[in-house]
Amino acid sequence: MAEGRIIKAISGFYYVKSGNGVFQCRGRGVFRKQNITPLVGDFVEFDEQNPGEGYILSIKSRRNMLIRPAVANIDQAIIVSSIAEPDFNPLLLDRFLVMIESKEMTPIILMTKKDLKTETDLESIHHYKTVYEQIGYSVKLISAVQPGDLDDLMHELADQVSVIAGQSGVGKSSLLNALNSSLQLKTGDISASLGRGKHTTRHVELVEVGGGLVADTPGFSTLDFKEMAADELADCFPEIRNRQTDCKFRGCYHNKEPECAVKQAVEDGEIAEIRYDHYLRFLDEINSRKPRY
Structure with missing residues (x-):
């Protein structure tokens, strides 16, 4: 019996990364009977069958979990909040922060598209940046098109499991592509009539970026407080x-x-x-x- 973490789930197969490589695993039938679904990010015990294949025997207790994307045991959430196209929305940012705090994840606020604003426009953004930094949050003001802007963020990914969050059209897929060019995720154009980005999601996978793991599908598709007292x-x-x-x-x-x-x-x-x-x-x-x- 071996231990590992599920890094991808697709079509009933779970790809478990352990010290001996990645194993393509099936879940035990008892999981279906008990209505238990293994999630990407789960720590599991599995039985190696044929070389590179196995069966998941048990799922260890989860620290936290998201529904969309379906991923567990997340350390931190990177909130992508654009300052232009669409304009910065502090109310929406606070919605994301509340949801992330409720899941006991560490938030990192990424204010993007600074290249689309003049220095005068950026004064109010710097004010908001100060407000959130005084609370204790890590806030980074970046442009994905400017070399070096992502270097500081890369250091924060090391040894962490991260998920990208943010409203449609703020550049989440562009950010993931910039962090790991091998992903080549499809980026959605902004719909001029709706002011929203087109959906570009797919199955979730944890990919290696900056010495850590990042979910390649953005998180938090809904931001209501139905589960919160x-x-x-x-x-x-x-x-x-x-x-x-x-x-x-x-x-x-x-x-x-x-x-x-x-x-x-x-x-x-x-x-x-x-x-x-x-x-x-x-x-x-x-x-x-x-x-x-």
């Missing part, structure tokens, strides 16, 4: 999470409650007002959804 939202905003123990009332939602340390921090300029506004907006969204029975 209202009292979980604050934990997904680090600057709120770090202050909420100072609130007078336990279980404070940092909304209308008196003597709230978070609201005081907003007034004192220690928490960016735009981030707090987005928190309240998401809180209202969670509280307004219809209960499921």
Whole structure:
């Protein structure tokens, strides 16, 4: 019996990378009976049959998982957020950050297409960059067409399993191609009428980039909060999470409650007002959804 990680899944076959190479494996029939689906990124035990082939016997417990792309045990998510075509959208960025924080992944914010903006236009972008860096996030302002801009990002990929996230048309496939030219992923043109990129996804695979593994299919196709409870939202905003123990009332939602340390921090300029506004907006969204029975 050997151990390894699934790096690709396609047509019922799971390609497991171990210290002895990559093995094409089938899953045990018991997985189907128990409605268990092995995922790319899973750590598994497998039994080697013929050379290069085997059967997956068991799946080790997952640290986290995504549905789209179907991948498990992710260390970090690189949020690609363009500053032009489409324009920078801090509300959407915060949606991505909340989803990533809820999955206990480390976010890296990549602001792209800086070559499409003038220095004057970039002033507001630098302001946002400072806001997110003060929270503690890694923020990089890059252009995929400028040599050397991706070097710093490559260092962050080492020894990590990463997934690329971001809205359609921001350049996720272009980024993956720039990181690993052998991928040659199809990039979607921006639809002028819709302002959205065309779908260019395919089966998911973990590919080696910069000494780490990166999912070659972008993540987070939906960004609703259906699975999140209202009292979980604050934990997904680090600057709120770090202050909420100072609130007078336990279980404070940092909304209308008196003597709230978070609201005081907003007034004192220690928490960016735009981030707090987005928190309240998401809180209202969670509280307004219809209960499921």
